[in-house]
Amino acid sequence: MNVSPAAPPAVPTHCPYCALQCGMGLRQRPGGEALEVVERPGFPVNRGALCGKGRTAPDLLAPGTRLTRPLVRRPGRGLRPAGWDEALDRIAHVLSGSRDAHGADAVAVFGGGCLTNEKAYALGKFARVVLGTSQIDYNGRFCMSSAAAAHQRAFGLDRGLPFPLDDIPHTGCLILVGSNLAETMPPALRYLTQLRANGGKLIVVDPRRTRTAEQADLHLAPRPGTDLALALGLLHLVVAEGRLDEEFIAARTSGWPEARASVMAHWPELVERITGVPLPALREAVALFCDAPASMVLTARGPEQHSKGTDTVGAWVNLCLATGRAGRPFSGYGCLTGQGNGQGGREHGQKADQLPGYRKLDDPAARAHVAAVWSVDPDALPGPGRSAYELLDALGGDVKSLLLMGSNPVVSAPHASRITERIGALDFLAVADVVLSETARLADVVLPVTQWAEETGTTTNLEGRVILRRQAADPPPGVRSDLEVLHGLAVRLGHGDGFPTDPQQVFGELARASAGGPADYSGISYRRIAEEDGVFWPCPDAPAPDSEDGASDARAAAAPHPGTPRLFLDRFATDDGRARFVPVAHRPAAEEPDADFPVLLTTGRVLAQYQSGAQTRRVTELNAAAPGPFVQVHPLPADRLGVSEGDAVAVVSRRGRAVAPARIGTDIRPDTVFMPFHWPGEGRANTVTNPALDPVSRMPEFKVCAVRLEPLDGRARAAL
Numbered sequence: 001m002n003v004s005p006a007a008p009p010a011v012p013t014h015c016p017y018c019a020l021q022c023g024m025g026l027r028q029r030p031g032g033e034a035l036e037v038v039e040r041p042g043f044p045v046n047r048g049a050l051c052g053k054g055r056t057a058p059d060l061l062a063p064g065t066r067l068t069r070p071l072v073r074r075p076g077r078g079l080r081p082a083g084w085d086e087a088l089d090r091i092a093h094v095l096s097g098s099r100d101a102h103g104a105d106a107v108a109v110f111g112g113g114c115l116t117n118e119k120a121y122a123l124g125k126f127a128r129v130v131l132g133t134s135q136i137d138y139n140g141r142f143c144m145s146s147a148a149a150a151h152q153r154a155f156g157l158d159r160g161l162p163f164p165l166d167d168i169p170h171t172g173c174l175i176l177v178g179s180n181l182a183e184t185m186p187p188a189l190r191y192l193t194q195l196r197a198n199g200g201k202l203i204v205v206d207p208r209r210t211r212t213a214e215q216a217d218l219h220l221a222p223r224p225g226t227d228l229a230l231a232l233g234l235l236h237l238v239v240a241e242g243r244l245d246e247e248f249i250a251a252r253t254s255g256w257p258e259a260r261a262s263v264m265a266h267w268p269e270l271v272e273r274i275t276g277v278p279l280p281a282l283r284e285a286v287a288l289f290c291d292a293p294a295s296m297v298l299t300a301r302g303p304e305q306h307s308k309g310t311d312t313v314g315a316w317v318n319l320c321l322a323t324g325r326a327g328r329p330f331s332g333y334g335c336l337t338g339q340g341n342g343q344g345g346r347e348h349g350q351k352a353d354q355l356p357g358y359r360k361l362d363d364p365a366a367r368a369h370v371a372a373v374w375s376v377d378p379d380a381l382p383g384p385g386r387s388a389y390e391l392l393d394a395l396g397g398d399v400k401s402l403l404l405m406g407s408n409p410v411v412s413a414p415h416a417s418r419i420t421e422r423i424g425a426l427d428f429l430a431v432a433d434v435v436l437s438e439t440a441r442l443a444d445v446v447l448p449v450t451q452w453a454e455e456t457g458t459t460t461n462l463e464g465r466v467i468l469r470r471q472a473a474d475p476p477p478g479v480r481s482d483l484e485v486l487h488g489l490a491v492r493l494g495h496g497d498g499f500p501t502d503p504q505q506v507f508g509e510l511a512r513a514s515a516g517g518p519a520d521y522s523g524i525s526y527r528r529i530a531e532e533d534g535v536f537w538p539c540p541d542a543p544a545p546d547s548e549d550g551a552s553d554a555r556a557a558a559a560p561h562p563g564t565p566r567l568f569l570d571r572f573a574t575d576d577g578r579a580r581f582v583p584v585a586h587r588p589a590a591e592e593p594d595a596d597f598p599v600l601l602t603t604g605r606v607l608a609q610y611q612s613g614a615q616t617r618r619v620t621e622l623n624a625a626a627p628g629p630f631v632q633v634h635p636l637p638a639d640r641l642g643v644s645e646g647d648a649v650a651v652v653s654r655r656g657r658a659v660a661p662a663r664i665g666t667d668i669r670p671d672t673v674f675m676p677f678h679w680p681g682e683g684r685a686n687t688v689t690n691p692a693l694d695p696v697s698r699m700p701e702f703k704v705c706a707v708r709l710e711p712l713d714g715r716a717r718a719a720l
């Protein structure tokens, strides 16, 4: 009898891509080297479901797809393979030379939200302790920084969702603002389906009729860049219709009188004119939101990636506060974080103004605490540095050398031709990546690093749930982990002791550094994460708080802190425990249409590609599903231009032009075109986008700029 050997057990882990961090199992294919993905139905967030990116993620591990040897540039020529010692020696030599010649801030570090908590923590420590530079920031600045800033202002704490996704089906009405969940986090669609099955209502706010908008009871399609006016208009109607929750406002908030004044200046007819959303639809939205016993607002990049993103999110938060839809079960405001570790990546110190545990770099007590964990003098820690775009924009000026880990700004930064030129003006660029990205191609040294399935580490998903990615395969020879890279450089720069390569050891130090901070991980361990399907921060190293009736019997006192799935139910994280209304007023985008540039461009994502595409463009199945860029355009402007489906069109802004085939359909506003940003070359959307920054979050205006469309023969049709 032929008995086939039992399939090896699958290693429970998580997807390498987005912030949903879907649970998956990885196991060796029978008889083969390659890994296969199997369902992990027990993990609560996705219950086994995966999108195509998750399913095909093992393709990233294939030799030929990924880097396996360090590369070093021959002076004035191409990259050649090199040994690790040569590559690391070269980086250490040049970075210390830059520092000696031009000062510590001549060396910069740029990180990414794809890095595990351990890596993000080690990178921030490396910049401050080994390099002594203030010049560190990361791509999360381009992602959810506006929502993070608004969270801090209103609630005193920034965690993307203040409740688990599991709460969504139990709310009565959800307003989803500028999130195309159906393409950007497909397994999360089930929460919307359950919500509607339970009788709850879904409102989607998006200038395009997306696959997500198709699920909605009500779709509002505002002009890009007008969500601030929209939220103020809805709140105006709330006041006018007597729907305020005065009791909640009095008991749990501050600042309403000041906020009210600005709300009353945004009367509905004005808002209708600014946004293009008809008044009856505004009224219907208010009725759905307020008639429900509980309701939520979730924002994503649509309203956030603007030069007024922080105020816009503030306006949506105000709507929740004024109606008593925050700090209560199944109600509240949340932001759908984007990258795999977009949440944890913004907590542990790779951000320009930050120390681990979401501490502030300019807070003397925070400096003292973290300096003690790092065994350094607090006065030796540099101060806050520049934000991501400002840092990239300064390359080749006072910043001479850059170490980049986990980002591909040549494709993903706004005004990318300018940033590519600044990268070219550097004395020296070192890139650690898993693939030879467009940015790595410009480097002087490229370091091939291990990736998700080849290493262990934690990420923090969009709910604030700290989870564990486990190693499921050996890395190929020649590849080292980011932690090993930082260790190797630290040793060469005289700081060998502080940079262990074992992720669990790094996590232990991170947990201590975070103790007592807003994002307190000190009660979290790899063991607990494994046993509990993740642990929600804050989770101090302390006994469980007293039970509700105030009793604290010996057993409860001995139990560890359970973590915090739901925030703000008793108090907000501000000094007085009250949520703060912020008075905000609508203002135009940094660039409004005019005679020369009469159309609005907005940008975003498609299902099968991820971010700069550095990874997903290398996966055959995904590339077949989404092979290249396109310009989504309404038939009215297309007809006026004489453009048919598939015709190449140039999208021209004050910064440059991108060319891609037209995709014509009525699922977008006639005054707006949309481009995904996943591709380099002539179809690169970011050649065109506007780097105007939000004054608080320093978020660039990816989601709106003024353009004109030209059919490819160059005929400019300003008449559009």
Ligand SMILES: Nc1nc2c(c(=O)[nH]1)N[C@H]1C(S)=C(S)[C@@H](COP(=O)(O)OP(=O)(O)OC[C@H]3O[C@@H](n4cnc5c(=O)[nH]c(N)nc54)[C@H](O)[C@@H]3O)O[C@H]1N2
Binding pocket: 018, 019, 143, 177, 178, 179, 180, 181, 183, 184, 185, 205, 206, 207, 208, 210, 223, 224, 225, 226, 227, 300, 301, 302, 303, 337, 338, 339, 340, 602, 603, 604, 605, 606, 607, 608, 609, 610, 611, 612, 674, 703, 704
């Ligand atoms: N397939 C895929 N999934 C991803 C990613 C990916 O690259 N590909 N990236 C991950 C990351 S890092 C992130 S940040 C998330 C992003 O997730 P999302 O925010 O869902 O993605 P986007 O496509 O950038 O933008 C969402 C929607 O905003 C709309 N929009 C544009 N301008 C405006 C506006 O002014 N107002 C409003 N209300 N809406 C507007 C767009 O039409 C778009 O449908 O996705 C994550 N998941």
Ligand SMILES: Nc1nc2c(c(=O)[nH]1)N[C@H]1C(S)=C(S)[C@@H](COP(=O)(O)OP(=O)(O)OC[C@H]3O[C@@H](n4cnc5c(=O)[nH]c(N)nc54)[C@H](O)[C@@H]3O)O[C@H]1N2
Binding pocket: 112, 113, 114, 115, 116, 139, 140, 142, 143, 144, 301, 305, 338, 339, 405, 406, 407, 408, 409, 411, 412, 413, 414, 432, 433, 434, 435, 437, 449, 450, 451, 452, 482, 603, 604, 605, 610, 611, 612, 613, 614, 615, 677, 685, 686, 689, 702
């Ligand atoms: N026009 C426009 N531009 C945008 C946006 C938009 O909506 N419109 N969205 C913005 C947003 S929200 C984001 S998040 C950014 C993202 O844009 P990028 O910062 O470019 O993000 P990725 O493409 O994910 O690049 C990550 C790089 O790190 C590598 N990598 C992955 N894992 C690891 C690791 O563990 N270690 C190391 N060393 N490298 C690793 C990948 O191979 C890849 O090359 O794009 C922004 N740009």
Ligand code: SF4
Binding pocket: 015, 016, 017, 018, 019, 020, 021, 022, 046, 049, 050, 051, 052, 053, 054, 055, 184, 185, 186, 187
């Ligand atoms: S939704 Fe996000 S985490 Fe889940 S499988 Fe797709 S890319 Fe991975």
Ligand SMILES: [Mo]
Binding pocket: 142, 143, 144, 338, 339, 342
């Ligand atoms: Mo993002």
